[in-house]
Amino acid sequence: MGRNTRKRRTPLATKAIAASAALALGGGGLIWANFYASAHESDRGQNRVKTTGAQIATISCPDVGEQLRKVPRRARNGVARELASLDKQITEAYARLASTRRAQEGDPAFVQNAILSPLKSKRVATIDRIGINVRRAGGTTPRWLGKLAECKGMGGDEVNNGGGQSPPASGEPSQEPSVDPSQDPGQGDGGGDGGQVGDNGNGAAGPFADDFVDITTVEPNTPPSNGNGFAANGDSGSQGSFTTVCGVNENNKFNTDNLIVAPGVDNGAHHLHDYVGNQGNDAFASDEDLANADTSCQNQADKSTYYWPVIRVQDGTQEFDAGELGGGLEGNVGRVVKASQAEIRFVGNQQGDVVAMPRFLRIITGAANAFTNGDANANAAWSCTGFEDRQLRDKYPICPQGSQVVRTANFQSCWDGQNIDSANHRDHVAFVQQDGSCPQGFQAIPQLQIRLVYDVPAPVIENGQIQAPFAVDGFPEQLHKPITDHNDFINVMDEDLMNQVVECINTGEDCQ
Template sequence: MGRNTRKRRSPLATKVVAGAAALAVGGGGLVWANFYASAHESDSSHHRTRSAGAQVATIQCPDVGQELRNVPRGARSGVDKELARLDEQITEAYARLASTRQAQSGDSSYVQNAILGPLKSKRTAALDRIGINIRRGGGDAPGGLDRFAECRGMGADQPGNGNGQDDQNDNGGQDQDNGQGQDGGGQDGGGQDDGQNQGDNGNGAAGPFADDFVDINDVQPNSRDLENGLAANGDGGSTGSFTAVCGVNEDNLFNSDNLIVAPGVDNGAHHTHDYVGNQNNNAFSSDDDLAGADTSCQNQGDKSTYYWPVLRLQDGTQEFDANDLGGGAEGNVGKILKAAEAEIKFVGNQQSDVVAMPKFLRIITGDAKAFTNGVANANSSFSCTGFEDRQVTDKYVLCPEGSQVVRTSNFQSCWDGQNIDSANHRDHVAFVQGDGSCANGFQAIPQLQVRLVYDVPAPTVENGQVQNPYAVDGFPEQLHKPITDHNDFINVMDENLMNEVVDCINGGEDCQ
């Protein structure tokens, strides 16, 4: 596919690959074990019973990074590294979960004793180190960090509730079939009857499932209010726009780093990103590196970095990262699909003029862990060309012939006026209120809107099974759920260009 800026693997990362490699079958793609197969299954009258352990599809842990508010600037590097270590621990635990299904089927306490218990111990140690880093930096570590150590087992059908606990789960991490479980939720979908592994999709991918897709014709028009709290542009205030023309990653810049969330950490994202704009974006890039880099944008004053998880067609293609962390070694498999169009636009505010974004401002929209975190920060949506009044956040869309898949992300457009980032990478920016204004003394800034259009062969969904699905890359334990789609931005426009953007928007002009 092209060049990959991945750095050398750390020893811990190498262990993750070794564990994942043990799951490989045939052509090198991961084959995650059947989530629901059990030694206790019975096909009589199409009714099945399963051991409790066999129903844990993934691992749900509290997202510690979202809970940290007051981390001294000098402590953030060490804290970020420990947060990345927590992600690595979940990845390792999920790989073990996926590779021990037979053992789980014979022992209802296996998941708790062999996977979740040891994971809690590792997380406790990392949380202790986070507290030490904060105190060394002159801050007050929040009390009771160890309450975030415990993780739970979780099914594959519903997003988590955001606190690391499973609503249908109060037995040490083991899910029980309560009559509304996997058979009723569509995750079984008849796939067991013909011997096909649920979640395999024929190429080793853990999801997506048939229930993760919806026909665009079944989505109600205007069912998602894009004017309220998301799309800030309106008839009053600042009505202009500025379009950044930055291509569709023609230079094939891909890596599985995340400079915002995990600076200095190789494979901090655990999934592969597409990049447009700045051409020197990896986990080790400094602000000076970004400022001195080349850009794919037509306006050379825009060295901003715009990046998002790649979209893949799970068709068995062996991509350049088929055996790498962030790629096939973590369940992100298949052909990477570049956007046919990448429309990057900045718009205004319904109630007021906008002010200039500070250089190196960082904004994340959406949540890469929304399936286990809960949907509070989920934001990106899917649609089809010709049907863009129909937007859906928790499903991939099936488009009719001649229509293309559309991914849309509208960023937060209120800024606290001081910080280019925050400890949890969210508190320094916010969405507008219902009337389009900014709350709490925040200032309106140009709102970034990213619209990506893809030529995607329509998946086939029959008898509860999906063949050749497409999916966004994600953390392994997120099961490729569409609700985990997200988008990232670092502003690296020079002062003159940013002023031009502001003048265009406030003046009601459409510029590029």
């Protein structure tokens, strides 16, 4: 498998910091103590930290970035630097956790006194600086933000049971569901189905047998589609569509960056992405860079970037990134499989016309940390060709012979009319309400729908072990759970093409 190349930090230069951990940007997330120490170890099993229920296996910290709803534009750079400091602090605390196992065995209070308490003190100071940045720019932060400073150690039994973050404290805002109720493909709550921590027989922590289900045993749970696998957008309102053909990453453009969440941060995603459309997307790309880049789309006026975590088959293949951060050093192992079909289209709104998306609008749908931090923002949908009236939210499908795995993402389709992004990368867009209308203050934009089809071998389950499973790339602590699937988009269509998209949708035409 080839890849696009760009100079990166070498794994050896960063191994002490990140070879054992995948960090959720924003100062939160779960740091995984079951680490991949080196690509050169001859006996991986001897290098794994035992995660018994009595031992602290991980450090779990609330995600500060997710709770920052309105950060003034003048404060965003300063806040971003402080969020990066939170990430660094968790990294350092994890490194100390992993290197002091003998001391922990002799002193039950060691982790609390020597690791968690100093970490809390550092986080208190950093969160205070975030507040100062925001207030200097004329904004406000929640009074309870300081409560997010405290982290906790989690034992192996808690990790097995899904772990994750506690609900917000009294008076704190809960996460609004980010799944369109009228198109929710969900099944289950995504909280974690147990399983085991450690090696699943394929050299990786997850997925496990309980993460898969025979699609033929699932009852139909969604309305019929419009015949081509996409969700129908109702029989009123703006009924047209626009399809853009951008290939299946034939150029082998891969990287582990995330320009939306972590601009300017190398390996900001901690997992590998497929890219179609814009060929200039990396962590360091400006809007001008995107506008001047090449595109894989047939319509050269569409320089939008469409990207998603790769799927791998854990069959023992040593992929090109087996010894790199974001790849094998962070638990993403096996053969990368590109989609055999990548169908991208925009549809309308059930209640009325849509307006043009602003150029460089950024949208993330789904949640990479849904397993540990809850499923409020989850938007995963898995199925099989021929069975797409049966959508799975927290399971991977085992498809019958002749059927292929299908992975679908329906994006938010309401825009606040002002911003191309927001502090938590979510508040500037929203899903439609139950009746198909946009929330107050939002206006309907073309809804992006991406349907990916994969030729992957059906995994086999024997004696509770899954053999050669496929799984989505992700943070190690997420155990490659299907509910963590997510998808990213930056609109870089030129104005004339976007106007054409809107006209096709509002006049009921199906255009390409």
